[in-house]
Amino acid sequence: GIQDLLKELQQQESLLAAKRTMFQNVHPDVSNLENKVAALKNLLNQRIKQVAGSEQIQSSNLQMGTIQQQMIGQLVQLESTRLGLTSQLGALSNLQNTAKKRLNILPKLGQEQRTLERKLQAAQSAYSLLAQKLQEVRLAENQNLGNAHIIAASDIPSDPATSTQTSYVAAALIAIMASMGTMYFIELKDKSVKTIDEAKKILNLTLLGVIPSFSKLKKSHRSYEDVEHNSKLIVRDTPRSPISEAFRMLRANLKFISADKELKVIVVTSSVAKEGKSTVCANLAVSMAQMEHKVLLVDADLHFPVQHQIWELHNDIGLSNTIVGQAKLKTAIKRVMPNLDVLTSGVMPPSPAALLDSKRMAALIETLAANYDLIIIDTPALNIAADAASIGQIADGVLLVVRPGVVDSVSAIFAKELLEKSGQNVLGQVVNGVIPNNEPHSYYYFADEYHAGDTMIKENVKIQELG
Numbered sequence: 493g494i495q496d497l498l499k500e501l502q503q504q505e506s507l508l509a510a511k512r513t514m515f516q517n518v519h520p521d522v523s524n525l526e527n528k529v530a531a532l533k534n535l536l537n538q539r540i541k542q543v544a545g546s547e548q549i550q551s552s553n554l555q556m557g558t559i560q561q562q563m564i565g566q567l568v569q570l571e572s573t574r575l576g577l578t579s580q581l582g583a584l585s586n587l588q589n590t591a592k593k594r595l596n597i598l599p600k601l602g603q604e605q606r607t608l609e610r611k612l613q614a615a616q617s618a619y620s621l622l623a624q625k626l627q628e629v630r631l632a633e634n635q636n637l638g639n640a641h642i643i644a645a646s647d648i649p650s651d652p653a654t655s656t657q658t659s660y661v662a663a664a665l666i667a668i669m670a671s672m673g674t675m676y677f678i679e680l681k682d683k684s685v686k687t688i689d690e691a692k693k694i695l696n697l698t699l700l701g702v703i704p705s706f707s708k709l710k711k712s713h714r715s716y717e718d719v720e721h722n723s724k725l726i727v728r729d730t731p732r733s734p735i736s737e738a739f740r741m742l743r744a745n746l747k748f749i750s751a752d753k754e755l756k757v758i759v760v761t762s763s764v765a766k767e768g769k770s771t772v773c774a775n776l777a778v779s780m781a782q783m784e785h786k787v788l789l790v791d792a793d794l795h796f797p798v799q800h801q802i803w804e805l806h807n808d809i810g811l812s813n814t815i816v817g818q819a820k821l822k823t824a825i826k827r828v829m830p831n832l833d834v835l836t837s838g839v840m841p842p843s844p845a846a847l848l849d850s851k852r853m854a855a856l857i858e859t860l861a862a863n864y865d866l867i868i869i870d871t872p873a874l875n876i877a878a879d880a881a882s883i884g885q886i887a888d889g890v891l892l893v894v895r896p897g898v899v900d901s902v903s904a905i906f907a908k909e910l911l912e913k914s915g916q917n918v919l920g921q922v923v924n925g926v927i928p929n930n931e932p933h934s935y936y937y938f939a940d941e942y943h944a945g946d947t948m949i950k951e952n953v954k955i956q957e958l959g
Contacts, residue, residue, distance in 0.1 A: 617913030698920030701742030761880035763907035781832035794844035797837035810838025
């Protein structure tokens with residue numbers, strides 16, 4: 493009927509108006525819709541003529557048709573406006589989603605920026621320190637200029653001195669003066685740290701422990717029948733020895749300094765090699781484990797690892813393998829005694845610094861800290877690599893091992909300044925390998941005797957220091 497044709501015509505005109513807002517008039521869709529509208533109009537006129545015959549349409553009907561056309565036009569305009577607003581709404585929604593994604597990325601970018609700023613600050617501090625040392629060396633070199641000059645030429649005697657006694661006395665005096673001069677020169681050139689007091693004065697760090705170096709083991713028939721002379725795990729093998737007591741004192745001091753904040757991750761390093769930091773790590777881990785703490789010992793010295801030698805473990809799978817995803821933690825971690833696990837270094841990578849300073853390393857330590865009461869990380873000496881400064885960023889504190897007779901004052905001061913200027917929390921120093929006879933106050937640090945049951949035992953145990 494005519495009503496159906498009107499509805500169809502209105503729909504086609506609305507669709508045509510919408511298409512014109514999106515396409516030009518020559519577009520095929522617009523042309524097809526125009527043809528459909530024209531055909532519908534012709535069909536409508538034919539139907540009207542069939543119904544009305546040849547009579548004229550009344551004026552009232554014409555007015556209604558005019559009003560209807562106006563309303564159709566307004567409807568088309570409103571539909572066009574609606575379609576435009578819908579398109580704008582879609583565009584704004586896309587912009588909103590893009591802004592939300594950027595907001596989600598901002599914290600990650602901020603964290604990366606702070607990490608890069610810390611690395612830049614550490615590098616600048618190391619550069620400034622090295623530049624200062626170079627300037628000091630140049631000044632010292634410029635000051636070593638000879639200041640001797642000839643005042644007057646000596647007279648040559650006409651007769652030689654032939655007194656044998658005078659020759660002996662002169663030779664003795666010359667020998668004494670030469671020996672004294674040699675001793676003074678050697679003492680002047682010797683920059684090594686010799687005693688505990690020198691270590692305290694040079695580094696000005698909290699003294700957390702004093703570990704003696706023992707020799708000439710004297711066994712008790714009751715307690716030491718099966719102890720090896722060169723044992724490196726003295727706390728495990730001779731728990732009642734003086735050196736074990738020294739490690740228990742170190743354990744107690746660490747507990748006191750962490751009264752406000754619990755220490756979960758500790759980095760252990762030294763100024764130079766051969767100061768015994770690896771042995772200190774191993775025995776400190778044993779001492780902590782004996783207190784029913786769940787402890788993990790990590791060998792992060794990827795340059796010269798030794799923890800697998802101390803504990804007699806295989807080193808084919810370890811820390812480096814877990815960081816790169818070649819092995820799982822359950823496979824790499826090995827139980828060596830109750831409450832104590834060891835994660836060896838694993839295969840030595842070509843670039844240890846890049847591996848230890850990676851996000852995977854930080855995520856690995858965070859995962860391990862959630863499963864252990866304490867993690868002790870053995871790192872390389874600071875004169876070999878700055879890995880301790882990198883790992884120290886994700887640890888609760890750094891422990892510096894100092895060995896008299898091995899480290900010199902220049903290296904010790906450099907190590908302390910590097911740790912402090914890179915923003916590390918230096919917990920204190922452990923003086924290792926101390927010879928009691930060389931200490932002016934040895935009675936304060938060591939006891940000559942201790943009880944083992946009902947017998948007084950004098951014991952000196954030689955420890956082969958590694959690291």
